[in-house]
Amino acid sequence: MAAKRILLGITGGIAAYKSAELVRLLKKAGLEVRVVMTRGAEAFITPLTFQALSGEPVRTSLLDPEAEAGMGHIELAKWADQVVVAPASADFLARLAQGMADDLLTTVCCATEAPIAVAPAMNQAMWKNFRTQRNVQLLTEDPQITLWGPDQGEQACGDTGPGRMLEPEALARLVMASPEPPATGVLAGRRLVITAGPTREPIDPVRYISNHSSGKMGYAIARAAAAAGARVLLVSGPVNLPAPEGVEVRPVVTAEDMLRASERAVTEGCDVFIATAAVADYRPENCAGDKIKKTSEAMSLALVRNPDTLATIAARPDAPFTVGFAAETTDVARYATDKMQRKKLNMIVANDVSAPGLGFNSDQNAVTVFWPEGQESIGPDSKQAIAERLVTLIASHSDRIENA
Structure with a gap:
């Protein structure tokens, strides 16, 4: 023991x-x-x-x-x-x-x-x-x-x-966890860092800017990666999901929190970084110290750009195999491949969140995975089934790059 x-x-x-x-x-x-x-x-x-x-x-x-x-x-x-x-x-x-x-x-x-x-x-x-x-x-x-x-x-x-x-x-x-036996599976011995869920950008102590991400896809990938033998660290925004068994979870709230936690996790050791989190692109320029009172018919809110966690990790000299996610509503393939090339990613997983019954807050999804030499469509299927196929693809492509 x-x-x-x-x-x-x-x-x-x-x-x-x-x-x-x-x-x-x-x-x-x-x-x-x-x-x-x-x-x-x-x-x-x-x-x-x-x-x-x-x-x-x-x-x-x-x-x-x-x-x-x-x-x-x-x-x-x-x-x-x-x-x-x-x-x-x-x-x-x-x-x-x-x-x-x-x-x-x-x-x-x-x-x-x-x-x-x-x-x-x-x-x-x-x-x-x-x-x-x-x-x-x-x-x-x-x-x-x-x-x-x-x-x-x-x-x-x-x-x-x-x-x-x-x-x-x-x-x-x-x-009472005993020293773990040697891991088996397609990701045995690998350390994965996964981001999941939304971020919340405070406007005042009561209100915040966020999005519809439930974190279900990221948590499903974390479960699948752990089952495939990986050591998994999950950097999670605020979600209503239990921690996957065998996965270390580090909760965060804002985009800046997520960047700091991700950089620390990668520095500790990371072979594959998977960014499923729906990170807010902008945050209020100033967060009010007290609740803002309703005093007029309109209110203006100045926003500033948030740091880009995915691009920051991909640009590191010691960058791991980096997988991004793209939630789009139109022209999914073009926007996703552009994001992959622009941020120098090894792989990107794209889905159309405007499709009814799929994506945000659903247990079902359908995605297309792009990499520089090709692509593969997965689903519609359960997010857990899609996660298991994604883990196999990521293991295969990261092995190929490592052994090149």
Whole structure:
């Protein structure tokens, strides 16, 4: 197992009751577990529950004179092979992102050199909130921190959407992940970076510019690539989709966020870059600090060009095999091939988003794939079936270039 000693942090939220089952599963697997609870967590479930399940005293306070006589927070930080915070509330994500150390759990996170995994759990509106996503972006830029989830579905408040904590069984599998056996498949040993979903460009704290992209095509390709043996990193705009199994997801919000996350991912190592995201071409020149009031019949909004993530990656000296997507409404082939040549792409996947029942927000699609020497049409078919064929094509053409 990758880690033997797990420090489990529990923050305030109804999902805290699921953490008891997580402790049971980890103990059953033979791991040592110690629990740190925030004051908010104690409002939902008692420390005695976790003491009984873990067989260890539960720590709840940074200012415990008996524990801190021996510098208990430093001892906990050094003891852990891995820190897991489940559930991780919006408040905890904000404090962790800012490097705060105002309670025992955040202090341990500041002091530990162990990897930290956080499993977000909150209402779907809180998860989608601009400030929460800004904090999430900061966390994804921290090489010590990994986000596990969130999942989507029905929530305790009655809402449905992203924000649910991953189930204890899924978290236990992530904690107990053994070193992976050698990958098999047409993309075995390759590292893929995929962008997916829309971006949101804020007008003020309430409003934003976006588009109809659901992220379904990018997520389907991520699943297909992982099944084909690739190590996949998915840079995702705001979507209502669960993280594909075996895929690392780095959430972003704006086009500038997507560029930074993509450049970082490619720098970390990338053989193939697939840009399915529908990135906003323009953003408001200025984002108002307060909600803009409705004071007149018309309002003008000055827009400026966003950075071009796809062109930036393709122009790098160390550019990977780069695949673009073109969502068009007319003259699809001409616009797509022009984009491929202009941005110096290895391949481009084009689809007509004006076709009824296909493309944006649909589970079906039909695409034409272009490369410098040829083309192939795929579909109409399910996006997952199209993704699997695309992965085979990309593997074949990237192999040919690598071995040329």
